[in-house]
Amino acid sequence: xxxxxxxxxxxxxxxxxxxxxxxxxxxxxxxxxxxxxxxxxxxxxxxxxxxxxxxxxxxxxxxxxxxxxxxxxxxxxxxxxxxxxxxxxxxxxxxxxxxxxxxxxxxxxxxxxxxxxxxxxxxxxxxxxxxxxxxxxxxxxxxxxxxxxxxxxxxxxxxxxxxxxxxxxxxxxxxxxxxxxxxxxxxxxxxxxxxxxxxxxxxxxxxxxxxxxxxxxxxxxxxxxxxxxxxxxxxxxxxxxxxxxxxxxxxxxxxxxxxxxxxxxxxxxxxxxxxxxxxxxxxxxxxxxxxxxxxxxxxxxxxxxxxxxxxxxxxxxxxxxxxxxxxxxxxxxxxxxxxxxxxxxxxxxxxxxxxxxxxx
Amino acid sequence: xxxxxxxxxxxxxxxxxxxxxxxxxxxxxxxxxxxxxxxxxxxxxxxxxxxxxxxxxxxxxxxxxxxxxxxxxxxxxxxxxxxxxxxxxxxxxxxxxxxxxxxxxxxxxxxxxxxxxxxxxxxxxxxxxxxxxxxxxxxxxxxxxxxxxxxxxxxxxxxxxxxxxxxxxxxxxxxxxxxxxxxxxxxxxxxxxxxxxxxxxxxxxxxxxxxxxxxxxxxxxxxxxxxxxxxxxxxxxxxxxxxxxxxxxxxxxxxxxxxxxxxxxxxxxxxxxxxxxxxxxxxxxxxxxxxxxxxxxxxxxxxxxxxxxxxxxxxxxxxxxxxxxxxxxxxxxxxxxxxxxxxxxxxxxxxxxxxxxxxx
Numbered sequence: 001x002x003x004x005x006x007x008x009x010x011x012x013x014x015x016x017x018x019x020x021x022x023x024x025x026x027x028x029x030x031x032x033x034x035x036x037x038x039x040x041x042x043x044x045x046x047x048x049x050x051x052x053x054x055x056x057x058x059x060x061x062x063x064x065x066x067x068x069x070x071x072x073x074x075x076x077x078x079x080x081x082x083x084x085x086x087x088x089x090x091x092x093x094x095x096x097x098x099x100x101x102x103x104x105x106x107x108x109x110x111x112x113x114x115x116x117x118x119x120x121x122x123x124x125x126x127x128x129x130x131x132x133x134x135x136x137x138x139x140x141x142x143x144x145x146x147x148x149x150x151x152x153x154x155x156x157x158x159x160x161x162x163x164x165x166x167x168x169x170x171x172x173x174x175x176x177x178x179x180x181x182x183x184x185x186x187x188x189x190x191x192x193x194x195x196x197x198x199x200x201x202x203x204x205x206x207x208x209x210x211x212x213x214x215x216x217x218x219x220x221x222x223x224x225x226x227x228x229x230x231x232x233x234x235x236x237x238x239x240x241x242x243x244x245x246x247x248x249x250x251x252x253x254x255x256x257x258x259x260x261x262x263x264x265x266x267x268x269x270x271x272x273x274x275x276x277x278x279x280x281x282x283x284x285x286x287x288x289x290x291x292x293x294x295x296x297x298x299x300x301x302x303x304x305x306x307x308x309x310x311x312x313x314x315x316x317x318x319x320x321x322x323x324x325x326x327x328x329x330x331x332x333x334x335x336x337x338x339x340x341x342x343x344x345x346x347x348x349x350x351x352x353x354x355x356x357x358x359x360x
Numbered sequence: 361x362x363x364x365x366x367x368x369x370x371x372x373x374x375x376x377x378x379x380x381x382x383x384x385x386x387x388x389x390x391x392x393x394x395x396x397x398x399x400x401x402x403x404x405x406x407x408x409x410x411x412x413x414x415x416x417x418x419x420x421x422x423x424x425x426x427x428x429x430x431x432x433x434x435x436x437x438x439x440x441x442x443x444x445x446x447x448x449x450x451x452x453x454x455x456x457x458x459x460x461x462x463x464x465x466x467x468x469x470x471x472x473x474x475x476x477x478x479x480x481x482x483x484x485x486x487x488x489x490x491x492x493x494x495x496x497x498x499x500x501x502x503x504x505x506x507x508x509x510x511x512x513x514x515x516x517x518x519x520x521x522x523x524x525x526x527x528x529x530x531x532x533x534x535x536x537x538x539x540x541x542x543x544x545x546x547x548x549x550x551x552x553x554x555x556x557x558x559x560x561x562x563x564x565x566x567x568x569x570x571x572x573x574x575x576x577x578x579x580x581x582x583x584x585x586x587x588x589x590x591x592x593x594x595x596x597x598x599x600x601x602x603x604x605x606x607x608x609x610x611x612x613x614x615x616x617x618x619x620x621x622x623x624x625x626x627x628x629x630x631x632x633x634x635x636x637x638x639x640x641x642x643x644x645x646x647x648x649x650x651x652x653x654x655x656x657x658x659x660x661x662x663x664x665x666x667x668x669x670x671x672x673x674x675x676x677x678x679x680x681x682x683x684x685x686x687x688x689x690x691x692x693x694x695x696x697x698x699x700x701x702x703x704x705x706x707x708x709x710x711x712x713x714x715x716x717x718x719x720x
Contacts, residue, residue, distance in 0.1 A: 076468030078438040079649030108436030111469050113650045136607075152670035152679050164603045166610075174606065176599035182592050199591045208673030226586060226593050231559045232542055233586050239536035239682045240600075242667075243524045246534065247496075250526075250659045251650045257666050274662060289439030290473045290611045299610045302634060306617055307602075310512035313568030319512050322599045 004345050005337040006360065011049060012037045014348070014360050018052050021355040022059050023066035024088070032090035035121040040338045043329030046186035047122045050344045053351050055088065055119070057265035064088055064118055070095045078107045081252050082114045086277060089120030089141065093280050097126045097139065100284040104135055108289035113252035116277035119143070119263050123163035124177035124326070130165060130284040131173045134293040137165040138283035140244045142254070144262040147181045148222035149238040150230050153208045155222045156257050159184045160244035165323070167287065169297035171304045175323030180241040181223045182234075188214050201228030247281040254279030364705050365697040366720065371409060372397045374708070374720050378412050381715040382419050383426035384448070392450035395481040400698045403689030406546035407482045410704045413711050415448065415479070417625035424448055424478055430455045438467045441612050442474045446637055449480030449501065453640050457486045457499065460644040464495055468649035473612035476637035479503070479623050483523035484537035484686070490525060490644040491533045494653040497525040498643035500604045502614070504622040507541045508582035509598040510590050513568045515582045516617050519544045520604035525683070527647070529657035531664045535683030540601040541583045542594075548574050561588030607641040614639030 012033050019029035040048030058064045068087030072080050080099055084092030096112040103110025120126065123139040130137030143158025159179035166174045183202040191198045191214035200210045206220030210229075217223070225237025249256040254275045261269040261278060287293040310319045340348075345360070352359040372393050379389035400408030418424045428447025432440050440459055444452030456472040463470025480486065483499040490497030503518025519539035526534045543562040551558045551574035560570045566580030570589075577583070585597025609616040614635045621629040621638060647653040670679045700708075705720070712719040 074649075074651060076646065076649040077466075079468035079645060081650045106437075107467055108439035109469060109471050111645060111649075136611075149667060149670065149679050151672055151674070151677050153673055154670045156667060156670055164607075166606050174602065176603050178593075178596040178599055180596075182587065201592050226596055227542065228588075228592050232561050232588055232592070233538075235680065235682070236538040236540075236586055239538055242534065242682060243536050246526050246660070246663070247524075250656055250663060251496075251647070253651055253655070256659070256663055274659060285439060285471060286436065287611070289434075289436040289471075290441045291434060291613055295613070296610055299616070299634060300606070303606070303610060303616055307509060307516060310509065310514045310516060312511055313513055314511070317511050319509050320595065322595070322602060 003339040003341050005339050007337045008037060008041060008334060010360065011040065011338055014358075015049055015052065017357045018056065018351065018355060021357050022056065024091075025067065028088070028091050031094055032088055035090040035094070035125050038125050039122045041330045041333045042122070042124070042326035043333070044122050044326065046184075049340070049348065051119070051121070053347050054263065054265070056351060056355070058118065058263075061265045063261070063265070068092065072099065078103050078109050078111060080112045082112055084114055084117035084277060086116055087118065089118045089278070089280065092117040093120040093126045093139065093141075093282065094129070096280060096282045097129050097137070097284070100282045101130055101133060101135060104130070104284040104286050104289075109283065109285040112282045113248065114280040114282070115249070115252035115254035115275060117254070117280055118278060120280055122177065123161045124165065124175050124323075126282060127163040127165035127177070128173060128175060131167045134167055134287045136285045136287065138281070139163045140248055140281040142245050142248045142256060142260050142279050144260050144264075145258045146185060146217065146223045147225055147241060148204065148208075150225065150234045153204070153206060153222065154258070157225075157238070157241045157245060158260055159223065160241040162240065162244055166300060167293070167297060168300040168304060170301055171321070172327035173323055174300065174304070174321060175326065177323070180226050180237055180244060182226050182228050182237065183223070185217070185223070188217065201232075244281070249275060249279030251281070252279045363699040363701050365699050367697045368397060368401060368694060370720065371400065371698055374718075375409055375412065377717045378416065378711065378715060381717050382416065384451075385427065388448070388451045391454055392448055395450040395454070395485050398485050399482045401690045401693045402482070402484070402686035403693070404482050404686065406544070409700070409708065411479070411481075413707050414623065414625070416711060416715070418478065421625045423621070423625070428452065432459065438463050438469050438471060440472045442472055444474055444477035444637060446476055447478065449478045449638070449640065452477040453480040453486045453499065453501075453642065454489070456640060456642045457489050457497070457644070460642045461490055461493060461495060464490070464644040464646050464649075469643065469645040472642045473608065474640040474642070475609070475612035475614035475635060477614070477640055478638060480640055482537065483521045484525065484535050484683075486642060487523040487525035487537070488533060488535060491527045494527055494647045496645045496647065498641070499523045500608055500641040502605050502608045502616060502620050502639050504620050504624075505618045506545060506577065506583045507585055507601060508564065508568075510585065510594045513564070513566060513582065514618070517585070517598070517601045517605060518620055519583065520601040522600065522604055526660060527653070527657060528660040528664060530661055531681070532687035533683055534660065534664070534681060535686065537683070540586050540597055540604060542586050542588050542597065543583070545577070545583070548577065561592075604641070609635060609639030611641070612639045
């Protein structure tokens with residue numbers, strides 16, 4: 001598939017103009033664009049500008065509030081609950097992360113549960129905010145239901161990602177940013193476009209049978225929790241996903257399980273929701289709440305060096321430190337630009353037309 | 361294999377007498393025994409009294425300090441680092457968990473990283489301490505290296521468990537207590553005893569090939585991270601295990617990666633260790649730091665009910681809520697007693713003889 005290269009600044013300006021057209025304030029448009037552009041820079045193409053038209057479709061259906069009154073509804077010294085007022089998760093999550101970091105500054109750690117929000121982009125963006133302040137950052141979100149817990153055919157959980165970001169010394173931060181499903185939907189879409197089969201263990205059919213059909217979700221199938229099947233620990237992937245669901249939503253008052261509102265505008269939320277919007281969970285811990293940051297970082301460097309030096313199974317494939325490929329991609333794309341596939345470019349052109357803004 | 365049933369109290373008294381013989385104080389012996397007996401009651405036989413002789417062997421080698429001066433070496437309002445002074449993890453971890461809960465009581469949350477400790481039993485015991493106080497409990501530990509990160513043949517990580525415990529209303533707490541490897545060593549031992557093969561994806565051979573040989577660890581093989589292979593997300597299992605290693609040990613000043621001291625007495629620690637002992641990480645968050653506990657618990661009940669009502673693939677195998685089988689086992693074993701296999705009973709008899717204490 002052909003792709004087109006765009007310089008970061010150009011793509012950023014376009015993205016800001018989309019959020020302006022949605023009615024976001026200047027500050028919010030800049031922030032929301034930064035979340036998406038950072039995702040594209042880091043090579044996580046599924047969560048960057050490719051998502052713009054989806055946000056617009058939800059906004060058109062009045063399911064995203066472009067001018068939210070984001071507020072703290074409950075707090076203690078080191079904890080809080082935030083109501084996102086139906087705003088973009090791209091705006092609400094940074095508010096919550098900032099609050100967590102302010103609390104960490106004062107009390108050692110800060111933990112913020114968020115309700116009434118929307119899709120927040122990559123978890124890594126939010127968790128990494130803490131790293132430059134010598135804090136450990138944590139970010140989680142629940143998501144619209146696509147994953148069946150072990151032993152059932154029902155989609156009761158989202159791909160519910162969790163992210164932990166740790167500062168290092170001379171190396172990029174270690175960023176563990178992962179969906180708690182074996183493979184997220186983006187991987188299925190790549191196989192669909194290429195007309196390929198997928199490995200068994202990513203999805204099951206409507207009746208719970210193994211399949212390698214990349215289109216199985218369209219016929220009632222479901223994604224599988226990390227571990228794929230019970231023999232290989234899918235109950236652990238289910239447990240992790242449940243943990244995210246509870247911390248993000250039962251703790252905050254957001255929707256959970258099958259009630260999480262769909263990210264796609266063509267599906268309506270279920271009736272009689274138990275909560276408000278989707279939920280996030282953010283944490284920040286000051287390293288020097290535990291030991292001097294310099295000591296921590298020099299041991300992180302030693303950890304990274306030892307793992308990178310591990311004997312490889314295949315000499316051409318060394319161990320990958322979590323967050324390293326994304327840091328590499330960012331270094332390259334900041335200079336060489338961000339490649340977008342033809343369908344994404346067409347999608348953004350159509351979006352520009354729809355909103356009456358300048359094309360890319 | 362034949363098994364023998366012991367009443368909880370009898371097994372508890374015996375276990376306390378073992379810790380007394382080791383030189384523990386009365387208070388510590390009672391506490392350490394409670395951790396092990398709780399494991400046996402909850403059906404986690406691999407982490408109960410079956411471990412006693414292993415602790416004694418380490419103590420005999422002066423690798424466990426029976427009278428540790430456990431102390432806080434660094435703290436802020438909501439964070440702390442504890443030095444376990446080489447004590448039993450069964451004693452050190454409860455100290456840290458109590459501290460985390462005291463901080464949560466005052467500041468909303470408490471987070472304690474622990475160095476210079478030893479094997480702490482089941483993570484669930486520690487995390488669950490928080491639940492009766494209407495807190496969310498978190499416990500993690502690193503462990504001696506048996507797991508190879510994705511793409512390497514080297515054992516650089518332990519099975520590094522993480523546990524999250526959440527109070528519910530009318531149901532038992534939801535307890536997600538999981539090794540971050542696909543299958544922990546205990547499952548291999550069961551297959552070895554029964555002369556059975558194991559599913560591919562649990563271990564790899566010395567050269568990194570798939571195998572179903574339950575004895576592969578003895579010939580240089582290694583356990584695999586949750587996900588089993590890269591296609592099925594083993595980089596996520598590696599990321600989770602790395603997260604545990606960093607939170608428990610780089611944050612506290614304990615040993616990490618391949619330097620974590622072996623749990624078995626016949627293997628010596630590596631030279632030039634980068635830290636002290638093994639590390640734990642404990643957290644507690646007051647539910648009412650986020651929302652009223654009664655609201656949280658009623659939504660937990662609704663979550664549990666919805667997941668239990670999920671359409672099963674096999675009508676005879678409903679969805680299992682994390683922590684439910686353990687709560688069931690505990691209910692039964694408190695009344696009917698704790699079954700121990702013949703090798704464990706023999707092991708405890710030999711231990712009694714060695715220590716000159718009354719047999720079971």
